[in-house]
Amino acid sequence: MAVDVLEGHVLSRRGTTVALGSLALVVSSMVWAPAGQAGTVGDGTVTCAGNAHSRYDPPLTLVPRATHNHADVRYTCTNGLGRTVAATGSFDAFAPSASCVSLSGARGTETVRYADGSRSLIVIDGATTARVAGVLVVLQSGRVVEGRGEDHFVRRTVTSLPQQLPTDCLTSGLQGTQSAVQLEILP
Numbered sequence: 001m002a003v004d005v006l007e008g009h010v011l012s013r014r015g016t017t018v019a020l021g022s023l024a025l026v027v028s029s030m031v032w033a034p035a036g037q038a039g040t041v042g043d044g045t046v047t048c049a050g051n052a053h054s055r056y057d058p059p060l061t062l063v064p065r066a067t068h069n070h071a072d073v074r075y076t077c078t079n080g081l082g083r084t085v086a087a088t089g090s091f092d093a094f095a096p097s098a099s100c101v102s103l104s105g106a107r108g109t110e111t112v113r114y115a116d117g118s119r120s121l122i123v124i125d126g127a128t129t130a131r132v133a134g135v136l137v138v139l140q141s142g143r144v145v146e147g148r149g150e151d152h153f154v155r156r157t158v159t160s161l162p163q164q165l166p167t168d169c170l171t172s173g174l175q176g177t178q179s180a181v182q183l184e185i186l187p
Contacts, residue, residue: 044149046120048087048112048183050075052158059173060100067098069108073181077114080187086115089183093124100169103129103138110156112183114148120185121146122154136160136177149185157182 054071073089093108106127112120124142131137140156160177168174 044144044152044185045080045187046077046149046183046185048075048077048089048181050087050089050181050183052089052091052179052181053176054091054160054179055176056098056174059175060098060169061173062100062169064097064099064102064104067095069093069095069098069106071179071181073110075112075181075183077112077183087112089113089181100174101131103127106138106140110183112148119147120144120149122156122183124154124156134161144185153186155184155186 050073052071052073054069057068057070058065060067069092071089071091073091075087075089076084077087078084089110089112091108091110093106095103095106097104098106106124108124110122110124112122114120121144122142123145124140126141128139129136136159138158138160140154140158142154142156144150144152144154158179158181160179
């Protein structure tokens with residue numbers, strides 16, 4: 001019984017020491033990081049990986065036409081120091097010509113909201129596409145225009161599988177996709 005009491009006292013002191021050390025580290029991190037860069041490395045590098053659910057309006061068919069795309073994205077983001085934070089993205093784009101087999105002239109924006117309360121507003125102004133065995137790969141480029149990583153270039157890679165059968169391109173059209181998304185805010 002005396003050993004249990006003694007061990008409890010030692011663990012209690014160790015726990016207090018760990019808690020105070022952690023608090024000192026958090027406070028020193030907040031003091032040393034400039035207000036606009038808290039949580040990011042000095043070069044602004046951020047890499048996010050996640051999954052998106054996209055919806056097309058109107059649905060994609062074999063006939064190219066003007067189409068809006070909205071996607072909700074869930075990310076896990078890591079900065080240059082290896083710190084990880086959850087994030088969500090809201091992506092909206094317009095393509096003057098989109099179909100089940102092609103995409104051209106797409107432009108859009110994405111707002112990424114990080115769990116730490118910061119955000120990045122991204123403008124996508126370039127895209128190339130490739131389709132391999134039914135998988136659509138879209139390589140997008142742009143720039144952060146506001147928030148975390150402001151003025152940094154962005155590379156966004158979207159790998160999509162249709163939620164419907166490819167034959168739907170001939171009838172009702174593809175209404176949406178599930179996608180893997182990698183978003184990179186470059187130094």
